[in-house]
Amino acid sequence: MTVKIKKCNLEELQILQEISIETFNETFKGQNSPENMKAYLEKAFHSKQLENELSNLFSQFFFVYFNKEVAGYLKVNTNDAQSEDMGGESLEIERIYIKNKFQKHGLGKYLLDKAMKMAVERNKKKVWLGVWEKNENAIAFYKKMGFVQTGAHSFYMGDEEQVDFIMTKTLN
Numbered sequence: 380m381t382v383k384i385k386k387c388n389l390e391e392l393q394i395l396q397e398i399s400i401e402t403f404n405e406t407f408k409g410q411n412s413p414e415n416m417k418a419y420l421e422k423a424f425h426s427k428q429l430e431n432e433l434s435n436l437f438s439q440f441f442f443v444y445f446n447k448e449v450a451g452y453l454k455v456n457t458n459d460a461q462s463e464d465m466g467g468e469s470l471e472i473e474r475i476y477i478k479n480k481f482q483k484h485g486l487g488k489y490l491l492d493k494a495m496k497m498a499v500e501r502n503k504k505k506v507w508l509g510v511w512e513k514n515e516n517a518i519a520f521y522k523k524m525g526f527v528q529t530g531a532h533s534f535y536m537g538d539e540e541q542v543d544f545i546m547t548k549t550l551n
């Protein structure tokens with residue numbers, strides 16, 4: 380078994396779009412209406428939207444490969460690219476998504492470790508993320524990784540306002 384991380388570039392937009400849609404569907408389809416899912420997917424993962432995000436100097440995407448297959452991805456933001464104004468000393472993990480069939484094999488932790496390493500290299504003081512209050516699996520994972528809830532913010536899934544817990548890990 381070989382696990383590798385590779386930075387995602389603009390040329391790989393289509394692969395990013397495919398895995399983004401696939402993993403978002405796998406994770407949230409069961410708890411949200413088809414209309415809200417469709418509205419969110421079309422907006423968040425539109426080619427133009429992903430192109431803008433991939434071109435942002437303060438956002439970075441990484442694929443994790445299990446053997447030769449893309450098994451998941453990570454998106455991190457710093458500075459103004461963060462989805463909340465957390466300042467220059469923070470790094471945001473905006474997305475860690477592993478395909479269902481590759482979960483519980485250590486790949487989520489692998490991507491999280493990558494984000495933590497980036498934060499240390501950039502002298503950040505904390506790493507934070509927003510996770511849907513009903514996403515118990517991810518909340519348990521982040522707690523296991525040492526994150527604690529420090530707040531909450533609103534988030535729109537289609538026309539439905541949902542609550543994201545903000546979870547934070549302070550770096551030494």
Ligand SMILES: CC(=O)SCCNC(=O)CCNC(=O)[C@H](O)C(C)(C)COP(=O)(O)OP(=O)(O)OC[C@H]1O[C@@H](n2cnc3c(N)ncnc32)[C@H](O)[C@@H]1OP(=O)(O)O
Pocket residue numbers: 402406472473474475476477478481482483484485486487488489508509510511514515516517519520523524
């Ligand atoms: C900021 C955001 O992106 S929020 C959205 C998060 N993403 C999702 O919800 C998408 C769907 N889920 C996933 O992609 C994955 O399940 C993730 C990212 C939550 C976890 O990734 P995985 O690869 O499954 O976890 P991984 O195998 O690396 O587990 C690492 C550790 O966390 C533990 N862990 C993982 N999931 C859970 C859980 N649900 N409950 C308790 N512990 C857990 C593992 O047991 C493991 O512990 P260990 O190091 O002692 O062995």
